[in-house]
Amino acid sequence: MKKRLVSFLALMLAVSLLAACGGTTSSQASSEAASSEASSASSEASSEAESSAAGTVAGTINEGQLIIGLDDQFPPMGFRDDSNNLVGFDIDLAVAVCERLGLEAVPTPIDWTTKELELDGGRVDVLWNGLTITPERQETMLMSPAYIANAQVIVVRNDSGIQTLADLAGKTVGLQETSSADEAYASCAAAGTEAELIKAPENISLFTDLKIGRIDAVVIDKVFADYYIAENGEGLLTTLEEQLADEEYGIAFKKGNQELADAVLGALDELVQDGTAAEISQKWFGEDRLIFSYGE
Numbered sequence: 001m002k003k004r005l006v007s008f009l010a011l012m013l014a015v016s017l018l019a020a021c022g023g024t025t026s027s028q029a030s031s032e033a034a035s036s037e038a039s040s041a042s043s044e045a046s047s048e049a050e051s052s053a054a055g056t057v058a059g060t061i062n063e064g065q066l067i068i069g070l071d072d073q074f075p076p077m078g079f080r081d082d083s084n085n086l087v088g089f090d091i092d093l094a095v096a097v098c099e100r101l102g103l104e105a106v107p108t109p110i111d112w113t114t115k116e117l118e119l120d121g122g123r124v125d126v127l128w129n130g131l132t133i134t135p136e137r138q139e140t141m142l143m144s145p146a147y148i149a150n151a152q153v154i155v156v157r158n159d160s161g162i163q164t165l166a167d168l169a170g171k172t173v174g175l176q177e178t179s180s181a182d183e184a185y186a187s188c189a190a191a192g193t194e195a196e197l198i199k200a201p202e203n204i205s206l207f208t209d210l211k212i213g214r215i216d217a218v219v220i221d222k223v224f225a226d227y228y229i230a231e232n233g234e235g236l237l238t239t240l241e242e243q244l245a246d247e248e249y250g251i252a253f254k255k256g257n258q259e260l261a262d263a264v265l266g267a268l269d270e271l272v273q274d275g276t277a278a279e280i281s282q283k284w285f286g287e288d289r290l291i292f293s294y295g296e
Helices: 002-054 089-101 112-120 135-140 180-186 204-212 222-233 258-273 276-285
Strands: 065-070 078-080 104-109 126-132 141-143 148-157 172-176 196-200 217-221 237-239 245-254
Touching (some): 065 089, 112 126, 126 148, 135 141, 180 217, 217 222, 245 258
Parallel strands (some): 065 126, 172 217
Antiparallel strands (some): 126 245, 141 245, 148 245
């Protein structure tokens, strides 16, 4: 009888101990879960704080880079030097802006005839290379205020005998396809009087053809013409006094990407205010051509 009582008491003690152990384990699990949730919340809060501290650009640019879409045959805005390096006024300006924002500037040559698709498809973050501001582009892209003034002009050989737009009748005229030169020429009185209108994907080949006499005139941005004639065509090429259209250059962002635009244009405005942009302009144009202001 005593043995049975001892066994029964031992059994009851074991059950009691198991229950106690079970209670302790449940309490520990609950405590660990609460601790994990608190740690997760703390981590999320820390992450949000770091994101906020990084500024608005961090949430809009991948891997700390700004992918800059450009036409690499458009001096002095963006082109390749004798060592095949991408150089130019717009590239220097974009690099300076990215340095202010703590980003890496990545100049990326694209097919300029499909630039809108490149931007809208996300292959590039901005179009920044002598891009003329037009109402049509303002409808499809987020365009910055103007930062450089420009005009469309006609370049001819000095010995061509062409002195006015009327003299283009019966001549061969070249221009870049889907460019503002294309639009400006189509709207002028000379359009339709030429013997042939050649549309090329870029401008350098047009100037090559002009110099060897394959075409008679090139419709081109004044910024490009001034630089090219000074560097490669002085004494051989000239610009007609009659201009087709006054224009202004802007930077294009994907429609709706205001956060990125504000960051980039705010940094550009700082460069204008402190004189850095003027120094870059002096390097490429010999004068300060910036007309940019933002946030006023």
